[in-house]
Amino acid sequence: MSAIPDLELAGVSKHYDAFSAVNDLSFSIAPGSFFSILGPSGCGKTTLLRMIAGFIEPDQGDIRIRGQAMQGVAPNRRPATMVFQHLALFPMMSVGENIAYGLKRRGEPAAEIRRKVSAMLEQVGLPGAEYKPVSALSGGQKQRVAIARSLVLEPTLLLLDEPLGALDLKLREHMKIELKQLQHAIGTTFIYITHDQSEALVLSDTVAVMNQGRFEQFGTPQSLYYQPASAFVAGFVGANNRYTARVNALRGDAAECVTDGGLPLIGRIVGTPPRPGDAVELFVRPEAISLAHEPADLAHCDLTIEAEVDSLLFDGANSSVLLVDKASRTPLRAALPQNGRFAHLCPGESVRLGLQVNQVWGYPAR
Amino acid sequence: MKRTGLRCIPLMLAFAAGHTLAADNTLRLLTWADYAPKDVIEQFKKETGITVEVTLSNNEEMISKLRATGGSGYDLVQPSQDRIVSAQKEFRIYKPLDLSKVDRKLFIPSMLSATEKITTFDGKVYGLPYVWGTDGLVVNTKAAQIADYTDLCNPAYAGKVSMRLKRPTLMAFAFALGENPFKLYSNPQQYGSLMNKVGDKLIACKKNVKYFFENKEQMLGDLRNGALVGAMMWDSGGWKLNSENPTLKFVAPKSGAMGWVDTYALPARGKNDTAAYKWINFTMRPEIAAKIAKSVGNFSASQGADKLADPKLKAQFAASFPPAVMQKINWYPAVPAGLEEIEGRVLDRVKAAS
Amino acid sequence: MIRLLLTPTRLGRLLPLWLLLAPALIWLVGLILLPHLDLLWLSLQTRGDGGGDYTFGAGNYLTFFDEPLYWRTFARTAVMSLIATALTLVTAFPIAWYLAKIAQGRLRQLLFVLCLLPFWVSEMVRTFGWILLLQSNGVIPHLLQRFGFTDQPVELLYHDATILLGLVYSSLLFMVIPLANTLDTLDDSLVEAAYNLGGNGVSILRDIVLPHAAPGIAAGTIVVFMLTLGNYLSPVLLGGKNSLWFTEQIYNQFITRFNWQQGAAFGFLLLILSTLLVWAGLKLTGQSFGEAMRKS
């Protein structure tokens, strides 16, 4: 890691009247990393990205790109290029002209431009496409041209605003992997915006989960997934069983709780330690729930539940089962193990569930 | 753009249909401004039940309109007497008058016979006199001394005079240059060279001209507010200004005012001749003719109307036209066909000169 | 083939099609083609000196080339119309941009109404409005003198610039609307993308905005050019004694000189001129007429 981060924000805010779209953000991104901002619609992602690109001036705070203060620097002078949500390819130009646009503006010699454009097209897997009109490209090809057009300028930062949003699912999966490989190959810092958690988790070195203009959590995909710092993150990243519950008793750093539906659970509380009687929110990942027919198989678990199968949700590797706690009739969702052992559960069948205390996350209720 | 064009068609058809609905009791009159005052139209309607639809125009447009429609679209028109025969000869846009339907006693006999003579073509009479007047000069007597048309070209009045760029101006300047264009009407060659001479004079004079007026109200307005100090203008306009401001006077030019007579004529394919004759006999009654004369500011061809005329107008007339000056009025004779071409080229040349 | 076309069954099947096309055909033939053929025929008759007899030939067209006044007026009208069209484009562009890209909601409607406002009165009244403002004792010369820009009232009327002013004023709307329409369809992110990639105002205008707006520019330019070329009142009233507009020549031929033949020839020449210039303009900018009219 070099001493100077590629991007550094200090106390950056943007308000629209009384509404704060981006609220006092500070963070820094190391060179060469793939950084994603993940958040629901309207949380301020685009606003943040546009401030980095220079289309919006922050109300407060500083933005530095590789140590250079960006205040008052116009978008066409920043070392950050942007891939737009709807790509914004220039329809009046050919593929080659689109990619050459920025180079021409810089006044590079024609031969050099030609060389760079064709090298760039090669890199994004479209060799020789210079003379195609933009309208003749498929969705994925357009995507690549848009990225090539920005990358050819060798920016410090490549800003991407939900670039895969307009593609269909299959293509999105495919482009995800391509994007990751491309970033690996060229090593430019990517700042990537998405509201799709799978994109963020798959692509990124670092992810920030954003909500209402703030970062809820900032860290590796793994830490987000396994140690969500807030109820929001736990709810937003990955699938979860979510319950509101009350604390009965404390046992070390674990709390014994009962959900509002009457299901007893035990979990680890993040943040201020609660007192008995406090309301908490509990999250249980479907893949953290162990299924068994024999009590002996759940010996390692801190809590076991007698449940009944409600229905099976078959989705290949992501298959799960909907269950109901026999005592309280509380619904639960559990992942089916990959080995296919429970693939033949029938509705109405009884199963045992097991949970470990450090796989149940609790957060003081707001 | 294309669509608006399409949308216009039904509209046009509707208009066309509207026109054919015009019934027996309307008289479609093509005439000059002020020639058919409102109260006269109302009284006519009361007496005869006939509605008069007025369209305003000038000599050239009257001929062109009738020519375009082959003489239909109107029931009565009022061109100047000198413009009837040539237009009839070339375009056949009029029909002869049935003099038995006209009450001849209502007309001043000398005018009637003069007009009949000048508008006779192939032995038939095409025009009857309506109103007469002159073209002369209107002068701001405090600011300028202008006694003849050519005085308008005095450099002292540069940018402060106006005239029309039309044939009367050519005629007037020809007289002011000491020539008689009317005598050369029958000799196109000599007439052409005279017109060229007049054209040269006007070109030299052009820098004096603030604008060649098309719209007399604009010009009268500029005489009122002093932007103009002199103009070639009809006597009626001059007298009107004079009543508002005595320093503005109508002056009969030294070389003679230009006398014109406007007429009644029947378009070749007019539909309501009965109404037309009724209107002629009605408007020639002395008391009606006097009303019209007052509206126009000129005198009527009606016998006895001048007795009823506005005393102020009479006084102004007397001041502008003492008998000797009256004698010098140059009355337009019938214009032979084809002269417009010669005059037009000269007018074009003046227009193009800078 | 021809025989086939005329067999009764064939005709019967085609009849509905013909009926459908009939209004368009009547319009095309009746209101466009026939009058123009008539005009062409008329223009090939030359009026004799006496005013009576007519001879067939190109005499009227020769007159046009023989008489410097005519072709000079013709050239002048063309050049002035081009200038007026260019000025209209330059004036309309920022207005259209503002309308399409910046103004929102009520303000936008208000601006559209403002552009329409001059058309609520007839061209005559509009032109007289200018006369009242500009004449030497009018409002503007008065204000100029009042605030010490001039020591005497200046005559602002009757200059070529005044003609251009009047023409631009009455053409503005016809340029603003197609322009605003095409600019409205310009995705803002294209402009931002260009800016982001290092473009500046000038290069974005040249490389992104103008190419996108080209159909609107072409449509507006064609319409405005035709309107100015065929305008009569503005040049004649605002240009005064030196106006020299070709439509005035046509009017004179038809109305004051009763020479319809010469007028028809002039009309035809004007038609040829406008067709040629529009065609050349489209060729130069690589546009097609249909596309320009469709996209705006």
Ligand SMILES: Nc1ncnc2c1ncn2[C@@H]1O[C@H](COP(=O)(O)OP(=O)(O)OP(=O)(O)O)[C@@H](O)[C@H]1O
């Ligand atoms: N110009 C503006 N004026 C007022 N409010 C704005 C403006 N631009 C954005 N906002 C508000 O700021 C908030 C954040 O907007 P932003 O576009 O950054 O959201 P986002 O996270 O990109 O959402 P999405 O995923 O839907 O694109 C939204 O609530 C939006 O309504």
Ligand SMILES: [Mg+2]
């Ligand atoms: Mg967004």
